[in-house]
Amino acid sequence: MKTIGVLTSGGDAPGMNAAIRAVVRTAIYKGMKVYGIRRGYSGLVNGDIHEMNVTSVGEILHRGGTILNTARSEFFNTEEGLKKAVSMINIFGIEGLVVIGGDGSFRGARDLSELGVPTVGVPGTIDNDIACTDMTIGFDTAINTVLDAINKIRDTVSSHERTNIVEVMGRRAGDIAVYTGLAGGAEGIMIPEMPIDIDKLCRRIIEGRNRGKSSSIIILAEGAGKALELEKIIEEKTGMETRATVLGYIQRGGSPTAADIILASRMGNYAVELLEKDIGNRVVSIRNNKIVDDDINEALAMENKFNKELYELAQVLSI
Ligand code: F6P
16 A cells, blocks of 8 residues: 555544554654545545645644544434445545544544445544454543543632532543543542432431531433533532532643554554455454554444443442
């Protein structure tokens, strides 16, 4: 393979730029031509495709977001959209594609592979909701951003002796909530994977207060409820002042952590090595600190792992 393309798709994640840099520089190092496709699959369909060089990925390692921009394209998922994408790929002479994104983006990559375009997925999403990999690019940065917020919230919550419900991202996966709940010493964690008994949670808050706790923090994954609705319910049931904080998009921004930059660099490099060997329809993962790859369909079929051990540990330690 002599010419490849790279795009970012779906929600952006810190570290995507490091992955783009790794793809571009590895490809150039290997004597390949590399195109950057702007705005994900939407740019692919519209021919928003530009050749990249060593300097076009200079000074981006520390930047959050994605220099290629990203989008969620509905048109691409239609038969006509896919056809248009393949014709653009042929016009530009692109022989293989690296798709940096989440599982929705991988389904697009799989569709392109089925139409004869070798494609490699690199998992980039703050949600960490891709089963085949231990970590996705952006997750480590996001949980550090959330932890920083929780620590700040703790100062004011304990000063006022209140409860605060902190809503974090994660529609289908509670990883952000579980990891930050453990790291932030949260008194409760609410996630889509584990239904929670609100009365029991409220009893825990009251018991904690009776034992001398000055504050309680509940981490709520967005897929498990709405903080603004829970605020009233918990205040009523505990009789304690309760506030809600919705962290929102702050979780998706910021400079990537060293862990995310390193992960993204390793994954981007590996993706190009696969394409160089004409291997497509794969997803790159990290398992036990080793970079590996799986068939896209097999990767998509894997059941998302929920870290019950960490969830339970957080419960034990927050009594
Ligand atoms: O998939 C990443 C993510 O940040 C989710 O946590 C969140 O629910 C979603 O994207 C929001 O997507 P959008 O910005 O397109 O509304």
